[in-house]
Amino acid sequence: MIFELIKAIILGAVEGITEFLPISSTGHLIIVNEWLKFSKQFTDMFDIVIQLGAIVAVALYFNPRICPLSKYADRKKVFALWKKTIIAVLPALVIGVLLAKTIQEKLFNPTTVAVALIVGGVALILLEKRKTTPKINSMEELSYKTAFAIGFIQCLAMIPGTSRSGATIIGAMLLGASRVLAAEFSFFLAIPTIAAASVYSLFKNGLNMTGAEAIILATGFVTSFLVAYAVIKMFMKYIQTKNFMPFGYYRIVLGVLVLIYFWIK
Numbered sequence: 001m002i003f004e005l006i007k008a009i010i011l012g013a014v015e016g017i018t019e020f021l022p023i024s025s026t027g028h029l030i031i032v033n034e035w036l037k038f039s040k041q042f043t044d045m046f047d048i049v050i051q052l053g054a055i056v057a058v059a060l061y062f063n064p065r066i067c068p069l070s071k072y073a074d075r076k077k078v079f080a081l082w083k084k085t086i087i088a089v090l091p092a093l094v095i096g097v098l099l100a101k102t103i104q105e106k107l108f109n110p111t112t113v114a115v116a117l118i119v120g121g122v123a124l125i126l127l128e129k130r131k132t133t134p135k136i137n138s139m140e141e142l143s144y145k146t147a148f149a150i151g152f153i154q155c156l157a158m159i160p161g162t163s164r165s166g167a168t169i170i171g172a173m174l175l176g177a178s179r180v181l182a183a184e185f186s187f188f189l190a191i192p193t194i195a196a197a198s199v200y201s202l203f204k205n206g207l208n209m210t211g212a213e214a215i216i217l218a219t220g221f222v223t224s225f226l227v228a229y230a231v232i233k234m235f236m237k238y239i240q241t242k243n244f245m246p247f248g249y250y251r252i253v254l255g256v257l258v259l260i261y262f263w264i265k
Contacts, residue, residue, distance in 0.1 A: 001212060005219050007036045012050045012220040016227025019054040020187060021235060022124060022166030022247050023254075027113040030160055031258060034110070042213060048198045049217045053224030055194050058187050061232050066188065077139070081188060087144055088151030088185075089192045095155045096197065103158050114258035116161030121251030123170055128243045134178035142185065146175050154189065161255075164190065169244065183239050187232070 014032050018025035029047055037043055064072040068079065136142050153171030157164035165186045172182035209217070 004038070004212070004216050007038070008046070008216045008220040009223050010036055011046065012053065012223030013227045015047075015050040015220075016054055016057070016224040016229075017231055019051065019224075019228055020058070020165050020190065020232055022120070022163050022169050022244060023251055024113070024117060024120070024161050024163035024166065025051075025054075027117055027161035027163070030108060030113050031110065038216075042209070045209070046217060046220055050220040050224040051194050052198050053221040054228035055191055055198075057225050057228035057232060058191060061229060062184075062187060066191070081139055084139070084142060084144060084147040085185075085188050085192060088147040088154070088189050089196070090148070091152040091155050092158075092193050093196055096158065096200075099158065100200075108160050110258055110262045112159065113161035114255040114262070116159050117251045117255030117258070120162055120166050120170075121248040121255065124166065124244045124248030124251070127170055127173055128245045128248070134173075134181075135176035136172075137178045137181060139181065139184070142177065142181065146177075147185075149175055150177075150185065151189065154193070164193065166247075166251075179239050179243065180236075183236065 011029065011032060014028050015025055018028045033043065038046055059066065064070045066078060066081065067073055068075045136146065150168060150171045153174075154164060154168045156162050157167040165183075168186040168189055169179075169182045172185055173179065177185070
């Protein structure tokens with residue numbers, strides 16, 4: 001039981017660190033699961049639950065921006081933000097329902113993850129090397145059409161290793177958003193996207209578990225929440241003055257190491 005709890009803490013920390021950084025949480029979990037994993041059915045449920053922990057961290061951190069009941073909220077801006085977010089999540093809902101099973105069967109493997117990490121890393125570096133001035137610097141300036149386009153680009157993240165936040169950030173910046181706005185919209189878009197995927201997966205896999213499994217799930221959830229909250233806070237401070245190029249280089253190095261490891265394995 002102790003070893004299982006240690007695994008839950010490690011996996012929860014990996015999820016909390018990687019979910020909102022443009023480095024692919026799914027990719028990292030697939031890699032880590034090569035050494036630390038539970039049974040197949042429980043692993044599927046565990047990965048869903050720790051993602052929900054990360055989402056709770058987003059909801060808490062951005063509470064005044066996304067909750068109309070907050071005493072600090074500008075309700076008009078909150079409702080406008082949610083309308084744009086819901087419009088942006090529609091492509092992922094439709095494509096996810098149609099292709100989720102096929103993608104999981106064909107693409108959830110280390111080679112796909114490694115290639116996607118490298119391609120995404122190159123994309124981030126090239127994006128940051130452009131000499132352009134952002135045209136969209138606030139949520140009010142983000143049009144519904146652009147929000148929908150960002151959501152469509154987000155669907156690339158269904159390929160494991162791509163990174164949901166990475167695809168969203170790259171898409172938003174290519175469409176003229178500033179670095180900070182792209183990151184913020186990535187956080188907002190994560191809430192309905194991951195929540196919808198989690199509800200679907202829980203419905204599909206069921207919630208049958210033993211008492212010990214419930215404790216393991218709770219441990220992973222709390223770890224993911226705490227780590228994700230700290231990462232969000234640091235990441236939002238980081239992007240005020242720095243760019244995404246280090247994440248691009250990290251992705252490339254990790255992708256190459258993964259390819260090497262599984263070629264010689």
